[in-house]
Amino acid sequence: MSETFDYCEIGRRVIDIEAQSLQQLTQYINGSFTAACELIANANGKVIVMGMGKSGHIGNKIAATLASTGTPAFFVHPGEASHGDLGMVAKGDVLLAISNSGEASEILTLLPVIKRLGIPLISMTGKPASSMAKLSQIHLQITVDKEACPLGLAPTSSTTATLAMGDAIAIALMEARGFTADDFALSHPGGALGRKLLMRISDVMHCGEALPVVQENATIKDALLEVSRKGLGMTAIIDQDQTLLGIFTDGDLRRLLDNHVDIHNTEIGEVMTRSPATITCDVLAAEGLKLMEDKKINGLLVTDNGKLVGALNMHDLLKAGVM
Incomplete structure (x- = not known):
């Protein structure tokens, strides 16, 4: 040849x-x-x-x-x-x-x-x-x-x-x-496309005892212990009525340490990030992924009428095959 x-x-x-x-x-x-x-x-x-x-x-x-x-x-x-x-x-x-x-x-x-x-x-x-x-x-x-x-x-x-x-x-x-795309997903539940079109935030979020949460009057040290126990790299901050007030993340901790904040005596409500990005549990998990990518964040809190109901991070979406 x-x-x-x-x-x-x-x-x-x-x-x-x-x-x-x-x-x-x-x-x-x-x-x-x-x-x-x-x-x-x-x-x-x-x-x-x-x-x-x-x-x-x-x-x-x-x-x-x-x-x-x-x-x-x-x-x-x-x-x-x-x-x-x-x-x-x-x-x-x-x-x-x-x-x-x-x-x-x-x-x-x-x-x-x-x-x-x-x-x-x-x-x-x-x-x-x-x-x-x-x-x-x-x-x-x-x-x-x-x-x-x-x-x-x-x-x-x-x-x-x-x-x-x-x-x-x-x-x-x-x-x-x-x-529709939803109809298509129902006939493709096993593939990546089906997961993106079918899986909702409620399917992947942490809730109940697995949900990282502290009261606003907890110390930063207490909040850090909660972040460590729950393993999501963050904790939600709520009031007595379960209303979401803010979020505290690993990144926030690094900034506090740079500023020499007393983690033993300072309340988390003083240093938390207010009005954090949130999502509802009925939204597609793929939309949660897009929200995190757009805002360049690694975690999301899930709310229902302002009340905290769940939390998830990028790793949860990776494990679920959404990304």
Whole structure:
């Protein structure tokens, strides 16, 4: 193999060919696309996605995208469907069958049964005159001028176009359903995105006996002991009614020591930081993180109508996976 072989030139050519295919795909976003979206939106069941070979791999991703954006869907392998997995398909479902040629025998074999079950068929093919296109209620055309493969054999432009058409359907349905970021988080609870969208301050804050707090007439020494016991690098200062008055942090201590303040006899109320940054427990933890970053602080006090209910620091958010 030549040492001067230009991999980059080939890579750019592939991307240019596939980009052109996507540009041409917009002509097929038409009445059939609208009809397909409406059929799925009004269905009582799920979207069953089928495809063989590379179309199957793309179909798997389309089903996953639909499911994560508010449209119940899953992939069924056509070969396995002929041996029992067709039992996963039920009345009220919609079948989305993918085949660039439109002649995938494994899918065509199933269509009489699909028709008998009364399940509507949406086909996605590159051949509008194909058997699958003719047998479907709605046909979505995904024709490309050429594959990026120089032999014209490996599915490249065609699979890219198929994936893009699937994304177009999923996002159109997502917006039509009014699917929100909170809805998205509910289907992604295990990932970092889900934690950012679902976790609230109440889920990570310290409260009860773990809450660092002293009365305003406590000495600085007492406040330091509380900071040390609770391990949050701060303590809240309250009055007799649990109303938050201020905060005292490790940073405040360093400044006091520089000024030679008597920590044994000075009351914490004299040196605390008044009107500290606070947050409510129902706010997203991610918003608490942003507040700390904006104010360049490491801890937050949580209040409810001015009453102290909790506290958290940057380490709590790090442990929870919010940052």
